[in-house]
Amino acid sequence: MTRPNDLLLEMQKRMLRIRFFDERASKMVKRGEIPGTVHTSIGQEAQVVGACMALAEGDYMTGNHRSHGHPIGKGAALGPLMAELTGKATGVCGGKGGSMHLADFKVGSLGESGIVGSSIPIATGAALSSKVLGTGRVSLAFFGDGAANQGCLYEAMNLSSVWDLPIVFLCENNQYALSTPAHTVTAGVIAERAAGFAMPGVRVEDGQDVLKVHDAVKTAVDRARAGQGPSLVEVITYRFNEHSEGLKLGTDYRNPAEREAWMKRDPIKMFRAHLIDKGIADAVVLDALEAEVAAEVEAAYQFAEESDYPAASVAFKDLYTEPFGVTQ
Amino acid sequence: MTVMSYLGAIGAAQREAMEADPRVIIMGEDVEANVYGTMGGGKSRADKGDFLQMFGARRIRNTPISEEAMVGAAAGAAMTGLRPIVDLSYSSFLYMAMDQLVNQVAKNRYMFGGQASLPVVFRSAMFFGLNTGAHHSDRPYPMFMNVPGLKIMVPATPSDAKGLLRTAVDMDDPVLSFEACILWGLKEEVDEGEYRIPFGVARTHRHGNDVTIVGISTGVHAALQAAQKLEAEGISAEVIDPRTMVPLDSDAILNSVARTGRLVIVDPAHTTCGAAAEISAIVAEKAFDCLRGPIMRVTTPDTQIPFSPAIEKQLYPDAAKTIAAVKRTMEARTRAA
Ligand SMILES: Cc1ncc(C[n+]2csc(CCOP(=O)(O)OP(=O)(O)O)c2C)c(N)n1
Ligand SMILES: [Mg+2]
DSSP states (O other), X not given: OOOOHHHXXXXXXXXXXXXXXXXXXXHHHHTTOSOSOOOOOTTOHHHHHHHHTTSOTTOEEEOOSSOTHHHHHTTOOHHHHHHHHTTOXXXXXXXXXXXXXXXXXXXXXXXXXXXXXXXXXXXXXXXXXXHHHTOOOOEEEEEETTGGGOHHHHHHHHHHHHTTXXXXXXXXXOSEETTEEHHHHOOSOGGGGGGXXXXXXXXXXXXXXXXXXXHHHHHHHHHHHTTOOOEEEEEEOOOSSOSSTTOOOSSOOSOHHHHHHHHTSOHHHHHHHHHHHTTSOOHHHHHHHHHHHHHHHHHHHHHHHHSOOOOGGGGGTTSSSSOOSOOO | OEEEEHHHXXXXXXXXXXXXXTXXXXXXXXXXXXXXXXXXXXXXXOSTXXXXXXXXXXXXXXXXXXXXXXXXXXXXXXXXXXXXXXXXXXXXXXXXXXHIIIIIITTHHHHTTTOOOOOOEEEEEEOTTSSOOTTTOOOOHHHHHTSTTOEEEOOOSHHHHHHHHHHHHHSSSOEEEEEEGGGTXXXXXXXXXXXXXXXXXXXXXXXXXXXXXXXXXXXHXXXXXXXXXXXXXXXXXXXXXXSEEESOOHHHHHHHHHHHOOEEEEEEEESTTOHHHHXXXXXXXXXXXXXXXXXXXXXXXXXXXXXXXXXXXXXXOOHHHHHHXXXXXXXXXXXXX
């Protein structure tokens, strides 16, 4: 697949956004600036961005608790996302979602889910509305290797296959569900499960390579948009941080050597080298890009910091389209 | 006006809504073949496959037996421009989709700060009283009253079913409709034209001065029969049907109790944490000074539903139990006086 240079640079930019945003969020958790739980996508940026950028602007997407990368990858503004993490009124969900429940409908992000697997049927419904209304939009459901053992995935795969829905099921196989190695709880190969639902299933073995992910997901998206139905794409990747920030487990469930080997395959460093190697951009341009994204994240942080908390009455807002009952 | 059954009225409301708005679709198990008779719309059970012929397979969609995917997909579709009606057939099957109903349908608008609207209706029939055993006899609306974000309708008559369901489809919030199977054949004169009954407005079926009887779903009919018999004994009962449990027209109940001083609630759900328990608490909190006798609940005892016809029916509220409850609370007054 040939890709214009600006698309390639945009990929690097979005990966950097996720990395810097999540590094900042991690620091904020340590400093007590973010209440609650935070799961970063550090190390998985290629998998997220390769998938998101295979979608068109108007396409839909749902995700999970490892949530920041998805809307960022889809092009969401960073300020309201950061403000959401700190529970501010200017947050993308007005401070009512938080880290695990980001949604930015402006970029087709229909919501992340704190319940593992639970957003998969929602993405399926977005594909259904696209099909019934004839809007041509494609829907993509992000979920982990852990979620791949939830029953609702298979209900959704079967339903979307018999209805030929324009959806891509994207399994982010970072090889662990919290402390549980995927191979100890998962029979067979996740991608091969697609065969049971009469849809293509592909496994991207090198999910640290943004172009490989992009290729595979683009094929699935094009197929969906052409009315040929759903696909399952499994991407093998690795999270560099702990399952969630600040989590300290008694057992060393991940082999340090394994982690070190994967850390060497940093998707952002790898793609930077690729861009230089192919003469698409030089170090000066790429350094400038990094500085630009660092400034964006800093501005997002400032925005969040300077924003006010929501009024107490906001806790009663948006439950229904018109309020009734307890409203303050 | 025309005579319609409860089932026919549900069909008529769906047909109206389907005709009025191309974004309305119906999905569920066996809906194409109109197995339960609500996919025709009209006087009673319509011809086989009526809606399928009228609206086509794009809008009338048979689903696999996958309640979780069905409910979640309807929610996702509602968030992106459709207005689905989901036919879940039996209310007992809602549990299969509990995660989607509670974690997605009820929470998405709130959690995403109002970015999402979920104009979707989940219809299901409560098959209690028909010897279908414990797996098909649930009356689970009180469980969902405990989930903020959902609206709940429990129609007791054909005309209420038609008007409430039409409102539900037009509404931008998710609605659960609990239809009592035992009322399916109930007939009355119904306006065949379009009309809508607002949610949160109770219907006073009968005025009275001595006691307020709140009836829910089939409980309305038990209450009306009881009121008629009590009249012969010189006791004047007011019968109120809230019609929607969320929002609940507590003002109508409180105003009535303020006049009668007594409250009996007839609710076919289980006793503990049931709809009757909630109404009792509201009245005890807000109208304590008006009460002249204990609030009485006529509910289904906290046991599962047995199959044997010899032992099922007597578990549910009926007119005799309602009369006994009224007398209990009336006696309390005599003692006090
Ligand atoms: C239904 C449900 N069960 C359990 C959890 C607790 N939990 C949160 S994340 C997680 C692991 C998820 O693993 P995976 O799907 O592989 O995603 P990853 O965290 O690896 O990105 C678990 C068990 C949950 N949030 N929801
Ligand atoms: Mg995982």
